[in-house]
Amino acid sequence: MSLLVFLEQHEQAFSPGSLGVLTKAAALDTDVAAVLVGNEELEPLAREAGRYGATTVFTAVDASASPLPGPRIDILAELVRRFPNFDTILFSNSVLAADVAAGLAARLDAGINWDLVDLEFRDGQPLGKQPMLQESELAEVGWRSPQRIALFRAGSFEAVPAATEHEPMVESLTVAFAAHTLAARVIERTLRVDEGPSLADADVIVAGGIGLGSAEGFELAEELAAVLGGTVGATRAAVYKGWYSASAQVGQTGKTVSPKLYVALGISGAVQHKVGMQSSKMIVAINKDPHAPIFEFSDLVVVGDVHTIVPELVELLRKHAG
Ligand SMILES: Cc1cc2nc3c(=O)[nH]c(=O)nc-3n(C[C@H](O)[C@H](O)[C@H](O)COP(=O)(O)OP(=O)(O)OC[C@H]3O[C@@H](n4cnc5c(N)ncnc54)[C@H](O)[C@@H]3O)c2cc1C
Known part of the structure; x- marks a missing residue:
């Protein structure tokens, strides 16, 4: 069994949720790999991921200006094809991560459990914890498929750097993107500006x-x-x-x-x-x-x-x- 964590980053900053998932994965297994995708220099971020427990970080270039799910699905699918021992792939939920996890599940024919808030191993098998019945109970959920995907609620785990620094092995991947992946592009990004005083400042x-x-x-x-x-x-x-x-x-x-x-x-x-x-x-x-x-x-x-x-x-x- 081998854990692979999808590390989401935007403009050279990790989303705190994915570093939290990496911290959790490293607490469960001493040999955790992570994958980082972006259109800029990824080596410094990969080194930082080492502080949160990644022993290997795969980096891959996505040349598009804005992060889209397609290239990330291609990269993860190729990684799992090359290293089939990565059988449990962990994501922290976000608009992007949910799309990538769902697309990867379809591509790998893997089972996906989402909205998880915890993960443990029992008898060598991963077991997710999923709130249910209006959050009053925690259900234990497992996977039947050989490849498993887990999508955690953002904020489920705190990102904690390890006490001792270690250098992760950084491996860069080159992946040929599918034609349909390259067909998608971001046309416009707009920022919603709320009117009136912000919640933080309001009397x-x-x-x-x-x-x-x-x-x-x-x-x-x-x-x-x-x-x-x-x-x-x-x-x-x-x-x-x-x-x-x-x-x-x-x-x-x-x-x-x-x-x-x-x-x-x-x-x-x-x-x-x-x-x-x-x-x-x-x-x-x-x-x-x-x-x-x-x-x-x-x-x-x-x-x-x-x-x-x-x-x-x-x-x-x-x-x-x-
Ligand atoms: C991990 C986790 C994180 C969460 N984070 C948050 C969070 O950040 N913020 C948050 O708010 N919740 C959060 N929740 C959800 C939280 O537990 C509650 O479910 C939620 O706050 C309930 O929202 P509500 O009061 O609008 O709805 P309800 O609990 O359904 O309450 C509705 C109320 O409206 C009253 N009511 C109905 N009709 C009328 C009427 N016509 N006039 C007057 N009163 C009426 C009812 O008597 C009832 O008291 C979280 C839950 C979990 C498990």
Whole structure:
């Protein structure tokens, strides 16, 4: 059994998630290989990967200006063809990594387990841990295929450099890309610029959760934020439903905020949300459930329907503006 870690890098900086996966792999096996792809000088990054436990780092050039999944799939597939002992390939989830892992699984006819948060070996076999039942349980998942692919949630493992430095063996690979791979190119990249104060700087945050009911329901949060001169936050559950932008997510896997006023609309108050906002100076929660956990750490609680209370509140605040 041999572990191979896909190291994602952008403009000569590793994504912290993939270094975390490398740290984990090195804790499981003393002989871990990693693969690095890019259009620039990769040797310094490969050496850095050695600090996180890679004993061998394969580097390969992808001449395209922006990272695309295709060349990475070709490179990994070729690597596994040349070294079939790499039977367990690990990724930290990202938009790019998910595409590469899925494409590689198809190419190798390999089993893929995704959304994993941990990995261990039992009786010589890898076993992934996957949250299920709304995150309340951890399922153990295995692979039936000889080649296995694991995609971990970003942030599952901390990237920790080894106490003792060792130089990895760096091997550069030349891979002939498939014609369809070369046909794809990035036409344009745009950066989304959020309006209003950033979550980190906002004095007032109006955050919405599942209780808002829909993406349109977030207009209530926006209206209240506008009248209070604040910005909008969201729970992960609402973000996952596509109701609001991921950049607005507050909590363990989102942003940590401490505004003067945090208004929580239809948010239950799960611990993963609480850790991101509990240091707010004043927390006001509106929830129709009188037993909602968020009430336990709120300064002002309002039991009721957000769809009734928020429009009235907005009107009242507008009347008294200034
Ligand atoms: C590893 C991990 C990381 C996570 N990271 C985060 C994170 O960073 N941020 C985060 O937020 N979550 C995170 N979560 C998810 C978290 O556990 C909760 O699932 C999530 O916070 C719940 O979001 P919610 O409060 O919007 O939804 P729910 O828990 O479904 O709560 C909805 C609430 O709305 C109320 N409600 C419903 N209708 C109305 C109405 N009309 N009027 C008023 N109230 C109403 C309900 O009574 C309920 O209390 C994470 C989970 C895990 C396992």
